[in-house]
Amino acid sequence: MPLQLYKSEISGNFYSLRGTSWIVAASLIFSLVAYLLLTDKELSLLDQGEMLFTLSEIVISLGTVMAVTSASSTISTEIESKTFESLLLTPTSSRQIAFQKLLSITTTWFFLYVIAIPYLLAVSNGTNLSLSSILYVGIYGTLLVVGFSAISIALSAKLKSSKNSVMVALMILLIMLAPSIFFATSLKKTSFGMAIENINPVSHAMNSLDSILVDNQQSLFEQASHLFRVTIFAVICLAILTYISRRFEVSPVV
Amino acid sequence: MKAGAKTSLRMMAAASRGIRSLVTESKDPPASKISANDNSIITSGLSKAYEKLKAVDSLTLAVDSGDIFGFLGPNGAGKTTTIRMLCGLIPPSAGTARVAGFDIIRESMKIRSVIGLLPESSGFYNWMNAQEYLFHFALLYKIEPSVARNRAMCLLEKVGLAEKAYVPISYYSRGMRQRLGLARALINEPRIIFLDEPTLGLDPSGQEEIRKFLLELNREKGVTVFLSSHALGEVSSLCNKIAIIDHGQLVAKGNVDELRAQAGVSHTIVVRVVNTAAARLQLLNMPSRGKISEQGSLISVTFSEGSQGPSDYYKDFEYMIKQGLQVYDIQRPDTSLEEVFFKFTRPRNVSSDAEKNGGVR
Numbered sequence: 001m002p003l004q005l006y007k008s009e010i011s012g013n014f015y016s017l018r019g020t021s022w023i024v025a026a027s028l029i030f031s032l033v034a035y036l037l038l039t040d041k042e043l044s045l046l047d048q049g050e051m052l053f054t055l056s057e058i059v060i061s062l063g064t065v066m067a068v069t070s071a072s073s074t075i076s077t078e079i080e081s082k083t084f085e086s087l088l089l090t091p092t093s094s095r096q097i098a099f100q101k102l103l104s105i106t107t108t109w110f111f112l113y114v115i116a117i118p119y120l121l122a123v124s125n126g127t128n129l130s131l132s133s134i135l136y137v138g139i140y141g142t143l144l145v146v147g148f149s150a151i152s153i154a155l156s157a158k159l160k161s162s163k164n165s166v167m168v169a170l171m172i173l174l175i176m177l178a179p180s181i182f183f184a185t186s187l188k189k190t191s192f193g194m195a196i197e198n199i200n201p202v203s204h205a206m207n208s209l210d211s212i213l214v215d216n217q218q219s220l221f222e223q224a225s226h227l228f229r230v231t232i233f234a235v236i237c238l239a240i241l242t243y244i245s246r247r248f249e250v251s252p253v254v
Numbered sequence: 255m256k257a258g259a260k261t262s263l264r265m266m267a268a269a270s271r272g273i274r275s276l277v278t279e280s281k282d283p284p285a286s287k288i289s290a291n292d293n294s295i296i297t298s299g300l301s302k303a304y305e306k307l308k309a310v311d312s313l314t315l316a317v318d319s320g321d322i323f324g325f326l327g328p329n330g331a332g333k334t335t336t337i338r339m340l341c342g343l344i345p346p347s348a349g350t351a352r353v354a355g356f357d358i359i360r361e362s363m364k365i366r367s368v369i370g371l372l373p374e375s376s377g378f379y380n381w382m383n384a385q386e387y388l389f390h391f392a393l394l395y396k397i398e399p400s401v402a403r404n405r406a407m408c409l410l411e412k413v414g415l416a417e418k419a420y421v422p423i424s425y426y427s428r429g430m431r432q433r434l435g436l437a438r439a440l441i442n443e444p445r446i447i448f449l450d451e452p453t454l455g456l457d458p459s460g461q462e463e464i465r466k467f468l469l470e471l472n473r474e475k476g477v478t479v480f481l482s483s484h485a486l487g488e489v490s491s492l493c494n495k496i497a498i499i500d501h502g503q504l505v506a507k508g509n510v511d512e513l514r515a516q517a518g519v520s521h522t523i524v525v526r527v528v529n530t531a532a533a534r535l536q537l538l539n540m541p542s543r544g545k546i547s548e549q550g551s552l553i554s555v556t557f558s559e560g561s562q563g564p565s566d567y568y569k570d571f572e573y574m575i576k577q578g579l580q581v582y583d584i585q586r587p588d589t590s591l592e593e594v595f596f597k598f599t600r601p602r603n604v605s606s607d608a609e610k611n612g613g614v615r
Contacts, residue, residue, distance in 0.1 A: 012381065086438060247345075252309070
């Protein structure tokens with residue numbers, strides 16, 4: 001069974017109470033955000049494109065945080081609970097293990113994305129942004145989730161400790177999210193801010209969504225530069241995972 | 255001859271036959287040796303170092319197809335590291351090894367298909383039940399689902415977990431988990447099985463069942479068993495070859511008798527007779543070398559096996575029967591492998607060793 005590990009991961013994610021709780025949590029968050037955007041006196045004054053951008057940002061950020069948390073403990077948990085040794089004993093290569101785990105996390109993101117679609121449709125109702133928001137949230141979300149998950153899985157395998165790998169992976173994600181979430185517009189315009197924005201895949205994704213949903217620049221051609229950089233980020237992360245997963249080892253015992 | 259004396263003679267003969275059968279059993283090649291499959295393990299100068307610590311140091315071993323091979327050593331001697339290298343889980347720092355004919359470095363994936371491993375402490379997916387767990391591993395071994403389902407149930411029956419097959423593993427006791435671990439190690443019908451303390455945590459009947467099961471596997475399917483255990487009685491009763499390692503180095507190898515000879519430790523037989531004045535007197539006139547000690551209502555006569563083997567004390571047995579001594583029981587204390595083990599292994603302070611070596615567990 002070539003994808004047996006993937007199937008088992010997916011069933012663990014979806015059929016257990018622990019696994020399904022995130023679906024409920026995500027739905028509640030999306031409902032709350034959409035409700036506030038559409039009914040709150042202050043927030044409803046925003047332009048509809050901006051509302052959609054805020055929701056898109058939340059969908060992608062939530063998906064990435066969930067993917068990073070899950071990916072950064074995926075191998076270290078197996079090492080800590082001593083299940084990794086038996087897994088490595090099967091004729092499944094380290095690389096297959098890593099990539100099947102990555103695929104299962106990406107599938108989880110896909111479910112989150114599917115849950116988000118009705119909310120995106122509701123907030124974009126009456127505009128010409130519905131399809132674009134669904135398309136670009138899907139593309140950027142998937143690229144960022146794949147990239148960050150790949151790095152997190154590599155960290156999990158290398159650090160062999162869930163506590164450490166989750167901490168380091170979340171720190172990396174926070175650093176990447178910081179410019180788009182925490183940087184003031186004035187800081188973004190400084191040379192430091194611009195340099196950070198230029199190399200940061202999250203900033204590229206968010207700036208691209210901003211120009212699509214707020215400035216109405218919806219064509220792929222207009223977003224090619226952003227898309228290219230985020231894709232390069234995902235490819236580099238996948239290359240790192242490919243390299244790290246050439247051989248997984250168990251912790252030394254003498 | 256009185257009926258009681260006849261019974262005693264039969265008991266003594268059986269005891270000495272028992273010793274001889276142990277000796278001959280260990281020398282006879284198991285039936286599986288004629289198997290065409292190469293189920294052997296050969297290592298040459300196998301070493302593993304973690305920074306300054308040499309966990310395994312130039313280990314050279316040969317385990318033939320169909321052997322039940324005992325691998326002994328004190329805590330921290332390098333047994334688990336050796337097993338992990340042989341299973342292809344960690345690469346050696348130096349040396350080579352072939353398992354089932356495959357090189358442990360270049361062909362580790364092929365090795366994984368033909369071996370099974372029961373680690374000393376194994377983890378489980380607690381949200382699964384035993385049947386799902388074995389089925390999951392069977393599919394990872396690329397076994398057809400229908401075959402996998404049957405094999406999982408068959409193995410659960412063999413290890414005594416059939417009734418609890420659908421109970422979540424989180425409810426399993428230590429012993430039940432150990433049995434499930436053994437079933438998992440056998441799900442791919444391995445040609446070689448590595449067992450690290452297989453009976454740890456099992457009750458006595460469970461230990462006996464597992465021992466019988468291993469013997470059955472070895473005799474009927476020709477599976478080579480590589481057994482690492484601190485239960486020396488278990489090792490001496492199951493294994494036809496034994497190796498002892500200490501501080502990562504091989505210090506002795508051979509069958510039980512060869513090891514005993516190398517260590518200068520002999521077999522002992524203890525005959526206990528009812529303590530009477532006549533018995534005490536008669537035992538003082540015994541022809542040879544039994545060591546006599548009084549234990550309340552009984553007198554113990556301890557015989558040590560000399561260069562001639564059990565025949566050394568036949569004369570004494572015959573003498574005791576002829577004199578009509580009332581034999582209470584005959585024992586063969588199973589301490590000899592323990593003595594061999596202590597002779598070959600140096601005392602060590604495990605915690606200070608670990609500290610010296612940078613805290614590697």
